[in-house]
Amino acid sequence: MPVTDEMVCFSLYAATRATTQAYRTLLEPWGLTYPQYLVLITLWVEGEQTVGTLGDHLQLDSGTLSPLLRRMEQSGLVRRERRPGDERVVTVTLGDRGRELRSELAHIPARIAAGTGLPDQQAAGALIDTLHRLTETMHAAAQPPVPADNRTPSERH
Structure with a gap:
């Protein structure tokens, strides 16, 4: 048995790849990607979203989400509008x-x-x-450790 078969992280990776491939096959006739489908589902179910809220829900940063939304807008899938009174939103x-x-x-x-x-x-x-709990604990584990004296390395020098 390959060593990767005993690794939780590899099993999650393999399951994610297989799931993404299944979505790719199902969405291909409409020319959609899985992230585009996630945007559509969110808007179908939850209605209008800000770009920031959508990024939070889908766990996508603005560098990924903005070009995705631009392509979707060009295809007539979504509309983006600056909020009157607050052009930043x-x-x-x-x-x-x-x-x-x-x-x-x-x-x-x-x-x-x-x-x-x-x-x-x-x-x-x-x-x-289970996957939500795993996601939360892995996000926490990915945070840099806080030194005992609560100062960053650059502050200690």
Whole structure:
């Protein structure tokens, strides 16, 4: 057995790649990427979002999200508008094509759910809860350690 088969991180990586490939196959007829699909789902379910809120929900930084939204806007999937009264805030809403795709793509969540092999919604919920906890603890583990005297290395010199 390869050493990677015993690594949690590799198992997560492999599952993520397989899931992304499944989405790629399902979304290809519409010319959509998985991140674009996530933007659409968020807007379908939660409505108008600011770019900042959308980035937080999807865990995408502005360097990734801004070009993604620009391409989506050019395709008529979304509209971006600066908020009147505060030009720094950009809101994102569905474009005409984005609204039209909701019914066309309605089958995708069920196809992905079936592809997971999970027996029911309870098992899916348990997996999602576990993955949320893992994400939180890994974000915390990725933070640099705080020195005992609470000063950064440059402040100590």
